[in-house]
Amino acid sequence: MSATLRLPSRGRRRNPPASFYAAIRRALLAWFRAHARELPWRETRDPYAIWVSEVMLQQTQIATVIPYYQRFLAAFPTVGDLAHAPLERVLELWSGLGYYRRARYLHQAAKMLVAKFQGRLPSDYAGLRTLPGIGDYTAKAVLSIAFNQPYAVLDGNVARVVARLFAQSGNLHQIKFRHTVERELAGLLSSHSPGNFNQALMELGQTVCLPRAPRCTACPVKKWCGGYRSGDAEAFPLPRPRRAAESHYLAVALLRRGTQVAMMRGLADGLLPDLWNFPAAFGASPAEALESLHEKLRGLTRAPFTLGEPIAEFRHAITYRAIQGRVYPVGTSRAVRHASLNWFELQQLPRAAISQLARKIEEKITRE
Numbered sequence: 001m002s003a004t005l006r007l008p009s010r011g012r013r014r015n016p017p018a019s020f021y022a023a024i025r026r027a028l029l030a031w032f033r034a035h036a037r038e039l040p041w042r043e044t045r046d047p048y049a050i051w052v053s054e055v056m057l058q059q060t061q062i063a064t065v066i067p068y069y070q071r072f073l074a075a076f077p078t079v080g081d082l083a084h085a086p087l088e089r090v091l092e093l094w095s096g097l098g099y100y101r102r103a104r105y106l107h108q109a110a111k112m113l114v115a116k117f118q119g120r121l122p123s124d125y126a127g128l129r130t131l132p133g134i135g136d137y138t139a140k141a142v143l144s145i146a147f148n149q150p151y152a153v154l155d156g157n158v159a160r161v162v163a164r165l166f167a168q169s170g171n172l173h174q175i176k177f178r179h180t181v182e183r184e185l186a187g188l189l190s191s192h193s194p195g196n197f198n199q200a201l202m203e204l205g206q207t208v209c210l211p212r213a214p215r216c217t218a219c220p221v222k223k224w225c226g227g228y229r230s231g232d233a234e235a236f237p238l239p240r241p242r243r244a245a246e247s248h249y250l251a252v253a254l255l256r257r258g259t260q261v262a263m264m265r266g267l268a269d270g271l272l273p274d275l276w277n278f279p280a281a282f283g284a285s286p287a288e289a290l291e292s293l294h295e296k297l298r299g300l301t302r303a304p305f306t307l308g309e310p311i312a313e314f315r316h317a318i319t320y321r322a323i324q325g326r327v328y329p330v331g332t333s334r335a336v337r338h339a340s341l342n343w344f345e346l347q348q349l350p351r352a353a354i355s356q357l358a359r360k361i362e363e364k365i366t367r368e
């Protein structure tokens with residue numbers, strides 16, 4: 001039986017028979033029923049909760065997301081609760097999860113849902129795509145998981161499993177590879193349980209078909225897997241070309257007023273626009289960053305000021321930027337007031353909507 005359902009070798013037959021896809025689909029769904037991890041968003045059919053989980057899971061590990069998801073749903077159990085909350089509160093609950101634009105879009109979308117959709121998520125692709133922050137992937141994930149509609153979702157984990165099953169080289173940045181994977185995925189998709197099917201493929205990619213050292217002996221679909229039979233499953237797909245890390249220097253100003261410190265929205269160069277950060281400037285060298293910070297402070301203080309010797313140093317990474325930074329205390333002859341500055345009690349910073357970088361700096365300076 002299994003011999004007749006094996007992936008036909010390339011060159012002899014281009015398209016496997018429908019029975020080949022059906023056998024994989026059955027094995028995958030049976031495995032998922034038996035092995036699915038218990039995750040909080042799998043305990044609900046509420047489209048809003050599933051949408052929140054899908055947004056949080058973009059670019060973030062499951063273990064990291066779980067406590068954020070639980071706190072977020074406890075604070076905003078419905079679309080209406082989220083829509084009526086201040087953005088500042090939403091960002092506070094997102095603080096530490098990264099990619100803050102996701103939180104801003106969730107908030108905007110919730111407002112739109114209340115205004116135009118009676119507080120309910122639309123159950124059609126076109127309707128979902130009108131909402132801020134809902135792209136092709138999220139729309140299909142929500143429609144399949146929450147509304148049981150036959151949409152296949154394609155993320156890095158799914159692409160890896162499919163590429164190995166069908167022994168396809170390439171990576172998702174290559175259109176031909178992407179089209180091939182999408183075609184095979186469409187053949188595999190379960191029209192009866194599309195949500196479980198999508199989650200099963202993702203789960204397999206996260207727990208068994210790992211990027212390195214896939215656990216093929218524990219895999220429910222190994223007898224149909226071309227990558228496994230090749231003896232080198234890791235060769236599929238090809239690694240995605242990575243953007244090389246770039247060194248950046250950051251000079252940070254510590255402006256104090258009694259027990260308070262000054263913060264600004266955003267970091268510099270358009271980074272972290274939604275979060276509070278210490279006033280700072282980038283440069284190609286420490287001296288250049290310091291000069292840029294001088295320039296920035298001239299606009300903020302509108303009075304003579306001095307920058308002392310650095311009181312702390314740090315390293316931090318934001319996407320491809322490898323940042324080295326120094327924190328400079330600022331001395332001024334008179335009180336600093338500027339519309340873009342917000343003054344925070346140093347003790348309140350851990351609970352404020354500040355960036356991870358600001359959090360790191362705050363920990364350094366309070367230890368000094």
Ligand code: SF4
Pocket residue numbers: 161164165208209210214215216217219220221222223225226227228233
């Ligand atoms: Fe991945 Fe191995 Fe399973 Fe193939 S047999 S899908 S390579 S874990």
